Amino acid sequence: MIIVRPIQKNDYEALHQIAVESGHGFTSLPVNEELLQNKIARAETSFSKTVCQPGDEGYLFVMEDTETGQVVGTSGIEAAVGLEDAFYHYHLGKVVHNSRELNIYNTVETLSLCNDYTGATEICTLFLSESHRKNNNGRFLSRFRFLFITEHQERFSETVIAEMRGVSDDEGRSPFWAWLEEHFFSMDFPTADYLTGIGKKVFIAELMPKYPIYVNLLSKDAQAVINQVHPHTVPAVRLLEAEGFSRRGYVDIFDGGPTVEADIKNIKTINKSKRCQVIIGDVQSTDNYIICNSDVANFRATQAPLSLRATAEQVVISQEVADALLVKEGDWVRLVSN
Known part of the structure; x- marks a missing residue:
């Protein structure tokens, strides 16, 4: 039988293997023993806490095949993001350049660094081993979280978000990051992604451009992937959109992938x-x-x-x-x- 349960200390080896398999762009599971051990310990503490309102809890679950005892997937919920470490996004906006005298009217898209989702609940860290991508296991591994959230609503925010992996190649190169790297950073995408995953985010505030970026100044390759998901992530975003999640113009600061959001009261699984x-x-x-x-x-x-x-x-x-x-x-x- 396939079950989902809270992660335990003796699941470390399985979690490490999942971190390796998940590859570049899976920021929430860095291949780092100390960080993974800390993530398990934090989850064990979160599950055992008495909670009356969402705080810095992180609930990490594993999917287990009880016939073999093998851990075949993982899935998580962050109760309230950005309370301990800054939680950055770019917001897609517009500015208008207008001259009545010359009869010229131009609308230009911008990217503005923000922390607008501070305090929101995040569903995250979803990965299923290829051997078990069948029998609706992927849907199960995503949707059960909404049952947990509605059963324990005091632990979570009214707004639920999910960051979807953006476009990158097999070597972890991101067209969006390539432009930022050229003009503002001197590190490649996998390095920046890894540093964020292990909690070293200070470089974002130090090096990220402080003013809105005009999208039309980015390279054509970078513009093309803004608000787009990695091919492997298409099923996940479709599932969440069917649940009532939608895009509100927020994208990841590294790969330009979209963040989707929903109010708890509008999530299909919760309502049904x-x-x-x-x-x-x-x-x-x-x-x-x-x-x-x-x-x-x-x-x-x-x-x-x-x-x-x-x-x-x-x-x-x-x-x-x-x-x-x-x-x-x-x-x-x-x-x-x-």
């Missing part, structure tokens, strides 16, 4: 999810659902067929699913159709 009481028995239905328990430290989620008794707010699940979710008859679970 139900809270039901568990009955353990024979399941007659073949309809597949994502289902999770209501715990935090012992959170579990899986996808499985189940039978709904909608009028009584009850759900029939098998003993195997109950064991996977660490629930017994009478406990409450949250679920959504997959």
Whole structure:
């Protein structure tokens, strides 16, 4: 069975392998032992904390194949970004150059450095091993986070964002960064990306241009990738757009990839999810659902067929699913159709 659970200290080797496989542009998982160990420790602390409002918590989950014990993916939620370290974006804006006397009117796009998403909740760190990119596992690994968020809303902000990986090649070269590197920095994209991933962001404030950048002054290659996603990221952005996320003109400062956002109350999975009481028995239905328990430290989620008794707010699940979710008859679970 495929389950999702909070990461544990003994998952380090699996997380390190995921960091290696994820490649350039996956800023949230740097290939750095100390940083990865710290990320696991921070997650363990976050899951065990009593929280009344979102703070500097980071919830990191892993997907496990229980038949083999293998960790095959990871997915995370940052409760409130930018509270400890500055959280930078470029915002796409416009300025107008107008001369009535000459009858000239030009609209020019600009990029302005900002921290507008400070305090927002971020869904992040989604990666699934190629061997398990089947049976809706990717959708499951993304969508279960919304069940966790709605079940524990006091831990999260009203605004949820996701940074989508921008365009770069197999060697990690980004057309957008290439222009910035030439004019303002003296380091390549993988180096800048890595420094950000390990928390060394001071260079951004020190070297990034302080004034708005005119987009039409960038190279044609750089202009072409602004607000565009990496080919491998297309399915992820489509899934989030189907959930109600949209682009608001914010892009990554390194690769120009888009950030999408949604209000919690407008997220499809949250609105369609139900809270039901568990009955353990024979399941007659073949309809597949994502289902999770209501715990935090012992959170579990899986996808499985189940039978709904909608009028009584009850759900029939098998003993195997109950064991996977660490629930017994009478406990409450949250679920959504997959």
